[in-house]
Amino acid sequence: xxxxxxxxxxxxxxxxxxxxxxxxxxxxxxxxxxxxxxxxxxxxxxxxxxxxxxxxxxxxxxxxxxxxxxxxxxxxxxxxxxxxxxxxxxxxxxxxxxxxxxxxxxxxxxxxxxxxxxxxxxxxxxxxxxxxxxxxxxxxxxxxxxxxxxxxxxxxxxxxxxxxxxxxxxxxxxxxxxxxxxxxxxxxxxxxxxxxxxxxxxxxxxxxxxxxxxxxxxxxxxxxxxxxxxxxxxxxxxxxxxxxxxxxxxxxxxxxxxxxxxxxxxxxxxxxxxxxxxxxxxxxxxxxxxxxxxxxxxxxxxxxxxxxxxxxxxxxxxxxxxxxxxxxxxxxxxxxxxxxxxxxxxxxxxxxxxxxxxxxxxxxxxxxxxxxxxxxxxxxxxxxxxxxxxxxxxxxxxxxxxxxxxxxxxxxxxxxxxxxxxxxxxxxxxxxxxxxxxxxxxxxxxxxxxxxxxxx
Numbered sequence: 001x002x003x004x005x006x007x008x009x010x011x012x013x014x015x016x017x018x019x020x021x022x023x024x025x026x027x028x029x030x031x032x033x034x035x036x037x038x039x040x041x042x043x044x045x046x047x048x049x050x051x052x053x054x055x056x057x058x059x060x061x062x063x064x065x066x067x068x069x070x071x072x073x074x075x076x077x078x079x080x081x082x083x084x085x086x087x088x089x090x091x092x093x094x095x096x097x098x099x100x101x102x103x104x105x106x107x108x109x110x111x112x113x114x115x116x117x118x119x120x121x122x123x124x125x126x127x128x129x130x131x132x133x134x135x136x137x138x139x140x141x142x143x144x145x146x147x148x149x150x151x152x153x154x155x156x157x158x159x160x161x162x163x164x165x166x167x168x169x170x171x172x173x174x175x176x177x178x179x180x181x182x183x184x185x186x187x188x189x190x191x192x193x194x195x196x197x198x199x200x201x202x203x204x205x206x207x208x209x210x211x212x213x214x215x216x217x218x219x220x221x222x223x224x225x226x227x228x229x230x231x232x233x234x235x236x237x238x239x240x241x242x243x244x245x246x247x248x249x250x251x252x253x254x255x256x257x258x259x260x261x262x263x264x265x266x267x268x269x270x271x272x273x274x275x276x277x278x279x280x281x282x283x284x285x286x287x288x289x290x291x292x293x294x295x296x297x298x299x300x301x302x303x304x305x306x307x308x309x310x311x312x313x314x315x316x317x318x319x320x321x322x323x324x325x326x327x328x329x330x331x332x333x334x335x336x337x338x339x340x341x342x343x344x345x346x347x348x349x350x351x352x353x354x355x356x357x358x359x360x361x362x363x364x365x366x367x368x369x370x371x372x373x374x375x376x377x378x379x380x381x382x383x384x385x386x387x388x389x390x391x392x393x394x395x396x397x398x399x400x401x402x403x404x405x406x407x408x409x410x411x412x413x414x415x416x417x418x419x420x421x422x423x424x425x426x427x428x429x430x431x432x433x434x435x436x437x438x439x440x441x442x443x444x445x446x447x448x449x450x451x452x453x454x455x456x
Contacts, residue, residue, distance in 0.1 A: 001042040002450055003227050004177060011035060012231065019235060025158040029132055032235070039137035043101055050092070050100040054085065055134040058110040062123040069120060078118045085110055094304050101454060104301060105143045106134050108266055113148045115270055121149060129155045138231040142224050142453040144240045145262040151237070159236030164422070171418045172230030174436055175408075180223030180451070181444030182401040184216050188445070190388035191216055195358075198367045203377025208386055210375065213361055214354050215402060217452060218246065221260070224451045245409050250345035252318040252352060263301070267294050287323065292316040302360065307368065311359035318352050397443040 001008045015035040019028050041048035061081040068074040089107045092099055117123045124130040133151050194201045194209040201209070225242040232239040240262050249255035256264045272294040279286030292313070299312020322329070333341050358368045387395065411417060421429055 036135045036137040066123045169230040169233035176223040176226030179219040183219035185445035203374045314356040
C-alpha cells in the first residue's frame with residue numbers, strides 16, 4: 001500500500017475518522033494498531049508476521065535484560081539478542097526470496113531499544129504501546145528511525161483533535177508529494193535510461209545523470225519523510241526529521257549530519273562512539289578506523305553487494321580525509337573570501353557525494369568504474385542527446401521545481417513557512433494551497449515507481 005495511492009488514502013481517511021471518534025488512549029491505539037496491521041499485511045502476510053515476531057522478541061528480550069541488569073547475564077542476553085536480530089536481518093536481505101519491507105528500519109529501532117535498556121533505561125511495560133512504537137504505519141516502510149525515549153512517551157496519552165496540527169500535517173504531506181512527483185519521478189525515467197545502461201550511454205549523458213541523481217534521491221526520500229512526518233502530525237505525533245538542507249553542507253561530515261539524520265545519529269551513537277572509545281589508545285588511527293567501520297556499515301545497511309560496501313567506503317575515506325587535513329582546510333579558508341569558500345566547498349561536497357552515489361545506484365562495480373572513466377567522453381554531444389529523452393517542457397518544469405525546492409528550504413530555515421502561511425489573508429492563503437495542488441496534478445509524474453528507500 002503506497003502512500004500515493006487510492007487504497008492508502010482510503011485507509012488513512014478511515015483511520016483518521018475512527019482515531020478521533022473517541023479520546024481514549026486505548027481506543028486510539030487499537031485503531032492505529034489495526035491500521036498498521038492492514039498497512040503492513042497489504043503487501044504480503046509474511047511482512048506482518050515478520051514484524052510481529054521481531055516486536056515480540058524485542059519486547060521479551062528487553063524485559064529479560066532489565067531483569068539481570070548490571071550482571072554478566074544481561075551482557076550475554078544483549079549480545080545474543082543483537083546477534084539474533086542482525087542475523088535474521090542479514091538472512092532476510094541476502095538469502096530470503098521475499099525481503100520483508102521496512103525490516104532494516106524497525107530492526108534498527110529494536111536494536112536501539114535493547115541497547116538503551118542495557119544502558120539502564122526502563123523497559124516498556126505495555127506490550128501494545130511497544131507494538132505501536134515498532135509498527136506504526138506512517139513510519140514503517142522507510143522511517144524515520146525513532147528512538148524509544150522519543151516516541152514511547154508520546155504514546156502514553158490520548159490525542160485531542162488539533163485543527164492547526166492537522167492542517168500543518170496536511171501541508172507537509174502536500175510538500176512531500178510535490179517533491180516525489182514533480183521532482184523525483186519527473187527525472188526518474190531519464191536517469192534510469194542512462195544509469196541502467198551505462199555502457200551504451202555517452203560520457204556527457206553519464207555526467208548529467210551523475211550530477212542529477214542526488215537531486216532525485218533527495219526529493220524521493222525527503223518526499224517520503226515529509227509525508228511520514230505530516231501523517232504523524234495529523235495523528236498527534238512528532239516524528240524526527242531526516243533532512244536539514246543537506247546540499248548546503250560544506251563537508252562530507254556535515255552532509256551526514258544533515259542527510260538521513262536518524263540513521264546517521266543512530267550509527268554515531270551505537271557504532272562509532274563505542275568503537276571510538278574502544279580504540280582511543282590508538283589515537284588518530286583509532287578514530288579513522290572507527291569512522292571507516294561506521295561508514296562501511298552504513299553502506300552495507302543499504303543493500304547487498306560490493307557496490308554498497310564501496311559506497312560506504314567512499315564516504316568514510318572522504319570524512320577521514322577531512323578529519324586529518326582540517327588544519328590545512330582552515331588555512332585555505334582564511335586566505336580567500338568567505339563567499340568563495342562557501343561556494344567551493346558546497347560544490348566540492350555535492351560532487352563527491354554524486355560520485356559516491358554511483359556505487360549506490362549502479363548495480364555492478366565494473367560499471368561504476370566504467371562510468372568514472374568515461375564521464376568526459378563526447379564533449380561534442382548535441383543538446384538533444386543531453387535531454388536524456390525528456391521534452392523541453394519536462395526539463396523546464398523539473399528545473400523550476402528544483403529551484404522552488406531550494407527557495408522553499410532557504411526561507412523555511414529562516415522561519416516556519418507552514419506556520420507563517422496561516423497569517424496570510426484567506427484569499428492569498430487558499431490561492432497558494434490551490435496553486436500547489438494544481439502544480440502537482442499538472443506537472444507531477446504519476447505511476448512512475450515506488451519510493452527508492454522502500455527496498456532497504
